[in-house]
Amino acid sequence: MTFDDIYLKESKKAYFIELLAFIESEYSNKTIYPPKTNLFQAFKLTPLNQVKVVIIGQDPYHNPNQANGLAFSVNENVTLPPSLKNIYKEIERSFGYSMSNNGALSSWAKQGVLLLNTILTVEENKPLSHQNKGWETFTLEIIKALNALKQPICFLLFGQHAKQYEKHLNNPNHLVLKTVHPSPLSAHRGFIGSDVFKKCNDYLKDKEISTIDWKV
Secondary structure (H helix, E strand, C coil), X not given: CCHHHXXXXXXXXXXXXXXXXXXXXXXXXXXXXXXXXXXXXXXXXXXXXXXXXXXXXXXXCCCCCCCCCCCCCCCCCCCCCHHHHHHHHHHHHHHXXXXXXXXXXXXXXXXXXXXXXXXXXXXXXXXXXXXXCCHHHHHHHHHHHHHHCCXXXXXXXXXXXXXXXXHHCXXXXXXXXXXXXXXXXXXXXXXXXXXXXXXXXXXXXXXXXXXXXXXX
């Protein structure tokens, strides 16, 4: 199975036909992020059979030049958003890396880290504007397909939104690591110091899978 197979299956369902019509209209009449060419970037950079890690986000960044189709990631030469800053802080703390100011996480995606927002589009300056339009149904099918895979996968669930997907992750081959969200409101209540990225690599190593180089 591939992501294309899932897309093809879902694209025949009424909800998805309605969703695509809605998205087409939105892109035609409003400023929508990410750019249409990057809409399915997460699936292009991290094929299903190469997924080692899944990081679940909610919806794309809603300010200009930020969203690029990968959860938590921004384009190069864009100021790091606060949550990504804290993700970098935790990686630096765990590994002793010195992280750059580059927030483009395509290097993670190419190593097998699926950076999956559960809502794939957003209107400019309107967070969650595309909530409950059908994306959540589609991405839940993606998550269920990932859960069914035999290959070991580490799921990183940051915050309450991501944690609600835990009930769909019942395959004993996989590891689920949970923390509070890395946003400034909660990062110091358990995200910083959680060692989730190190624990994730320890799990991959234990399964004799090449670990992730988190340095950016």
